Amino acid sequence: MNQPRTKRGEQTKAKLLAAAEAVFAEQGYQAASISRITERARVAQGTFYLYFSSKLDLFEQLVDDLNRRVRKAMSDGAARGANRAEAEREGFREFFAFTAEHPALYRVVREAEYVSPGAMRRHYERIVEGYRDGLTRARAAGEIGDVDPEVAAWALMGVGEMIGMRYVLWPTGDDGAFGSGATPVPDDVFDEMVAFVQRALGTAASTAAAATGQDPTTQHSTSQHSTTERATAHVKEDS
Amino acid sequence: MNQPRTKRGEQTKAKLLAAAEAVFAEQGYQAASISRITERARVAQGTFYLYFSSKLDLFEQLVDDLNRRVRKAMSDGAARGANRAEAEREGFREFFAFTAEHPALYRVVREAEYVSPGAMRRHYERIVEGYRDGLTRARAAGEIGDVDPEVAAWALMGVGEMIGMRYVLWPTGDDGAFGSGATPVPDDVFDEMVAFVQRALGTAASTAAAATGQDPTTQHSTSQHSTTERATAHVKEDS
Amino acid sequence: MNQPRTKRGEQTKAKLLAAAEAVFAEQGYQAASISRITERARVAQGTFYLYFSSKLDLFEQLVDDLNRRVRKAMSDGAARGANRAEAEREGFREFFAFTAEHPALYRVVREAEYVSPGAMRRHYERIVEGYRDGLTRARAAGEIGDVDPEVAAWALMGVGEMIGMRYVLWPTGDDGAFGSGATPVPDDVFDEMVAFVQRALGTAASTAAAATGQDPTTQHSTSQHSTTERATAHVKEDS
């Protein structure tokens, strides 16, 4: 409920947040009990209420915190790109990396509609806001086609969320249970998805690459699978 | 637990499923209690266990049932389209209509990760399967670009889900609560989204329209924003 | 929460009410826990909430029920009196008898200010109403002096409550703990109190006795139940 006023208190609150993230990721918000969280944090149950007024309060603090961090990661990634196309690619790369490292955010937000609609909307809207502003600037700069930034931003959000869910969070097995080691998106899927998005937006490099016949997939460094070259080459041929 | 053996039993089970859908839509799966469902169905609590072995069983039956119906609606919509582009458009139209009419499906599936991962994956995979098969055929027929049908199908699923969430289910106000009357997607947003998808897929008509610069928005009446003019250029030619 | 719909349910609710009265009498409302009540009633904790929506609901039902019964007892007692003075005496006699038998009412009502102010006021006001109506009629009939029925009724209520607390409920010892066997008011105290009240009201017999210098307290023996016949026998002689 109150902010910690001593170092010890700060540490305790941090322990609780970390434990909560872990427990939420494992069991989800509803199934996670305060007692399991405090147990994992190795504090007494009563201690929880020193720093959070309720389970919901914890939830909202955690979502807001993770949301801030995922947006930071995404914009840092985008900033790393030398051009619009690279910025898009790197933003998504960071998004998936964050998802792999913090599955709690992802899962808990999807569960949040009935828990805290406000927190859920805030989460999506803030990410979309980032997309939208980037798209608006890019359109003004002629780097992308004449898309509606708002609608496109929501569409991008959807693509990222669904691809993330399918390829980052789902276990490879077919048993429907969650494996412990969430894997990042495979390179070929990632490239395919980026190409999908860039065609949808009419991103310049993509178009240019299509025009020049260059294979734009060479521009990224960390590709691990050889199957991705073909990913967006077709665009030119199609047009 | 068993299938009803009499007409009366069938009606009772149907009442329970309808009540469950309504209660789930209002409160979500976790918050919905058997007693609230039986109350709404106007049967005694014990009656519930005549037809469902557990709350989870009900959940899975309901999700599977709604999934079957939404896929039917989508494929009926797509079949109505005279060409590929129209099929895409009409499929989405039905998807959003179904979402507006059955918010329970939507909301409950998002909550389902920790309730029944199997049911959740099955739901998405079945829809994606439909997309994928359609895309595979369309690509073979040269109606769309050279996209990976699997990845593109997941991306489409993501776009549909997110646009549906944002524009069909969220109330217009900013209060974060859910209004009672879910509204279908506004026309201009719908057009913009369809155009986004068609550019991403390289749907034939779309590309052609983009090339000729024609404005085909006259085909539907209620478009409101100027950003949509180019979105569906192909339709005219198609018609 | 709901009324029982079967015989078994009725019995269970009755068991709960009886157990609650006993536990409230022993420990008071605040200290009594639902689990102690259900334990005493030999039902599961959850059963409690079949018939009461909360601890407070139980409290209010119990207070209202006991209030109804104490007023019945008092008015039955008063009706037994052959004249005004006897009616007063017998009403008080029943009040103390009820207090001895149902200490829960007494104790719980005094605790109720912060629990359910409404229930507390209702309790007192209903009893006072009975007094007030009786006094109003008595004054009209010239059986008592010219007192304000409302204020006098509250004063009577106060006398009864305090004498009851002191002489019925308090243990004889000085240790401040509660004995198990609450004793009814000793005869001499009872007579003294009745005389006090009758002087205050100017009850006919009392005044007459005062005038003639007789000591009306001598008229009765120490018996409590069967000895009452003669209790107000003098009244007639006095008048």
Add this chain to the structure above:
Amino acid sequence: MNQPRTKRGEQTKAKLLAAAEAVFAEQGYQAASISRITERARVAQGTFYLYFSSKLDLFEQLVDDLNRRVRKAMSDGAARGANRAEAEREGFREFFAFTAEHPALYRVVREAEYVSPGAMRRHYERIVEGYRDGLTRARAAGEIGDVDPEVAAWALMGVGEMIGMRYVLWPTGDDGAFGSGATPVPDDVFDEMVAFVQRALGTAASTAAAATGQDPTTQHSTSQHSTTERATAHVKEDS
């Protein structure tokens, strides 16, 4: 736990007692938490246990303190009276004034049966002791009738408590909640109550007045009901 040894300590303890009185008055003993009390006193929770060994200890210290002060107020009031009748009247006046100013005492004592029966009995017995001694002396002096001082003292206590509760503490509205501004007893009710008591005791002036039939109510202004005329007949003669 210990008595404060410094000026600062004394102030802190005083702050705690004042805060406790306020919180008890607002919420009652059971609902009042140490943390709310220390919060209101603007000290840390741990500080509480420097001066009180437990919540119960605080309770008993507070009750004893307030008891001392109410008895002082009452006996000061009584001493102001020029004769027996006036002493009675002024004692009650102070009692109600104290009740209005310190509702905590009143309310908390009624709640105390299960909290600290000892403190409760002590509270009542000390006040009754004062009444009893006064009545004993008055009877010896022939100022009142031949009443049993002990029983009459308890009856007076009851009258005072009930009238105080009804007319001082209860809000005028019918909503059953407590208003913030407790009002002292209205004049007419006060007069009526004093008359009731004086008739019960056979206070000299009262009897005399009754005999002469004089109306002495003109002495105070706000009398509202006609039923009070005869109530304080003696006063005139006394003045």
Add this chain to the structure above:
DNA sequence: AATGAATGAGAGTTCATTCAT
């Protein structure tokens, strides 16, 4: 087929109290 009473584990939360600083 249908009822509704009964269960009991487990949830979130509060609180008087202790203790290291």
Add this chain to the structure above:
DNA sequence: TATGAATGAACTCTCATTCAT
């Protein structure tokens, strides 16, 4: 003297599920 973090037992209440009728 004063702080505030930490404790853990105990509380009220909910719920999916079982069972006798």
